[in-house]
Amino acid sequence: MAVYTPPLRDMQFVMHEMLNVTADLQAMPVHADMDADTINAVLEEGGKFATDVLLPLNISGDTEGCQLDITTHAVTTPTGYKAAYKQYIEGGWAALACDPAFGGQGLPLVVNQCFYEMMNSANQAWTMYPGLTHGAYAALHTHGTPEQKATYLHKMTSGEWTGTMCLTEPHCGTDLGLMRTKAEPQADGTYRITGNKIFISAGEHDLADNIIHLVLARLPDAPPGIKGVSLFIVPKFLVNADGSLGERNGIYCGGLEHKMGIKSNATAQIVLDGAVGTMVGQPNKGMQGMFVMMNAARLGVGNQSLGLTEVAFQNALAYAKDRIQMRSLTGPKAKDKPADPILVHPDVRKMLLTAKAYAEGGRALLCFSAMLLEKEHNHPDEKVRKDSGELLALLTPICKAFLTDNGHISTNACMQVFGGHGFIKEWGMEQFVRDNRINMIYEGTNTIQSLDLLGRKVLGNNGATLKKFGKLVGALVAEEGVNEKMAEFITPIAMLGEQMTKFTTEIGFKGFQNPDEVGSAAVDYLRVAGHLVFGYFWARMAQVALRQIAAGNTDPFYVAKLQTARFYFAKLFPETATAMRTARAGSKVLMDTDAALA
Structure with a gap:
């Protein structure tokens, strides 16, 4: 079975030493x-829940899966x-960051x-079972009526x-915009909703007493396309x-997908067979709540x-320290053993450091983004709220696509460290690869995220x-530009920052x-x-x-952080040169290919 140690030290480093989150948080009245100390204590206990309760269920749950009773539509x-x-x-974990007005811990x-x-x-x-609830909670908290909030948010x-x-x-x-699910208005102000949905994560289960589905559907007089979509609350059980x-409402599970991970x-x-629903927000404005x-x-x-990258790295590192195979190219390192641990081999270290660098860079980005979201909602200064929201909008597709692509690279690399054993189920490594693969697909494929970043954001x-983020990079460059010890980290992001302006303008003009x-x-x-974002962090x-x-x-943690930073800039950051070159290659070699794709 896989092992896992919560990376509390690195979380504390990012939050308290790099971002200084407590100062920003204390500037907000809430x-x-x-x-x-409070943050650290909560996360220490949260780490125990993850390792003691959830980790032992990971491989067994993957093996057993969920079971659907086709007669009752119940899922076990x-x-x-x-x-x-x-x-x-x-343990109160569901309420951790929720509004105290609805029973949250705030x-x-x-x-x-x-x-x-x-x-x-x-x-x-x-984790996806409670995780989906946070998004539905946020939509209702933002767009729900007082009655809807009172009915659903406490539970x-x-x-x-x-x-x-x-x-x-x-x-x-x-x-x-192509969806067909229909919502028929009723005399009592509710709607009868009929249609079929697929790929609904945590769509039916036996964990909770009720499931609150937020459903997109069309009114009878809705305009075509995305401008004709409305959002509805459709509970599994109606609420008195x-x-x-x-x-029981007229919404049920008709089947479970047979999946890779x-x-x-x-x-x-x-x-949905005439299920009773209530509208969230305005007619034909459903995408506001859905977004x-x-x-x-x-x-x-x-x-x-990020979570899968971290756990894959931890297991691959432990294996690389223990597994002996061949001798180091520079001479035996474990002379008391018939072979050296595979950790001595350069490419094994490259695979491990790739996962480590992507995990720690991703953690910095997501903590920074969580603080932007906090400021957008709770900071007393209107300009800070506005700037935080704009910057978060820019970073969101990067958080989704860059981290999941990196997770694919990292989990595969860590499985490779195990050699043939990585392909065997009981080690847990192949499950990390399979589970991560969906992350690149859902909530808008990574290509959709890329189009959103370049085209819209x-x-x-x-x-x-983009210039606002560039100012953050520029400020760091100005602060450390004359520091020789920082040159190996500052010079690459300064150069890329300058190149991004020309690169973006060129793509925009061609587009x-x-x-x-x-x-x-x-x-x-x-x-x-x-x-560019990872380089900055x-x-x-x-x-x-x-x-x-x-x-x-003298804490070796800081030496390790520097070594990982040097690896990132030397081995991973140079991908930018290739990516800019292939982007500039244009669309002709893709679109003028009818014969090749006939």
């Missing part, structure tokens, strides 16, 4: 009393899942993000009820006026791959938001003449932008480490 989760969920609720979002990273490392499929905050996002239909995935559960999460085919869920989910999916406002140029460059562009982490070492701190 978190005026927050301190580092794997052995131990229901008990683990009960512990999750009793802790910062960055704490919830780190807690969920640990749960994703321990068991991504299980969702406590975890007694879970939530889903019901978007996709058999004939349409990302293109939700006193808050008790009423009769996350096998213990119920990915359901949902049938609240989708953006939360995109950050959450990036966090899933960058070119859509002529690079204004103005031929939109396919944007489509052909977008994925490469996101890889370049992702490395790795430079900041190196800055902190160098200052600690200069101050006489």
Whole structure:
């Protein structure tokens, strides 16, 4: 079975030494009393829940999977899942970062993000059950009526009820303008909703008393396309006026998908047969509420791959220290053994360091993004709220696509470290690869994220938001530009920062003449932008480490951080040169290929 140690030290480094989150949090009235000791204590206990409760269920849950009773439409989760969920609720973990007005603990979002990273490392499929609820909670908290909030949010905050996002239909995935699910108005103000949804994660299960589905559907007079989509609350069980559960609603699981990974999460085919629903927000404006869920989910999916990258790295490193195979090219290192540990081999170290660098860079980005979301909602300064929201919008597709692509690279590399044993189930490595693979696909494929970044977030406002991030890079370059010890970290991001302006302008100009140029460059562009972001955070982490070492701190943690930073800039960051070159190759070699694809 795989092992896992929560990376609490690195989380503390990112939050308290690099980002200084407590100072930012204390500037917001809702978190005026927050301190580092509280954050650390909560996450220490959260790590115990992940390792003691969830990790032992990961391989067994993958093996057992979920079972559907086709006569009752009930889904049974794997052995131990229901008990683990009960512990999750009793521990108050569901309410961690929720609004105290609805029974939440009101802790910062960055704490919830780190807690969920640990749960994703321990068991991504299980973690998706409560994870989907956060997105539904956020949508209702933002767009729900006072009556809807009073009816649903207390139970969702406590975890007694879970939530889903019901978007996709058999004939349409990302293109939700094609959806056909219908909502017929009723005299009492409710709607009768009929249609079919697929790929609904946690769509049916036995963990909670009720499931609150947020469903996209069309009114009879809705305009065509995405402008004719409305959002509805459709509970599994109707809720009585006193808050008790009423009769079973006309929404049920018609089938479970047979999947490559996350096998213990119920990915359901949902049938709506005249189900009773209530509208969230305005008619034909459903995407406003859905985007609240989708953006939360995109950050959450990036966090899933971060968790898998971390746990894959930990297991591969432990194996590489123990497994002996051949001798070092520079002479025997374990002379008392018939062969050396494979950790001595350069390429094994490259695979391990790749995962380590992508995990630690991803953690920095997601903690920074969680703080941006916190500021967007809670900072007293309107300009800070606005700037934080704009910067988060830019970084969201990078959080989703760059981290999940990196998770694919990292989990495969870590499986490779195990050699043939990595391909065998009981070691757990092949499950990390399989579970991560969906992260690149759902909540908008990574190509969709790339198009969103380049087309909407960058070119859509002529690079204004990109320039705001560029100012962060420029400020760090100005601060450390004359520091010789920082040159190996500062010079690469300074050069790329300058190149990004010309690169973006060039792609934008070509795209103005031929939109396919944007489509052909977008994925490469996101890889370049992702490395600019990671490079910035790795430079900041190196800055902190160098200052600690200069101050006489002998903790090997800081030496390790510097070594990982040097590896990142030497071996991973140079991908930017190739990606810019392939982006500039244009669309002709892709689109003028009818004969090749006949």
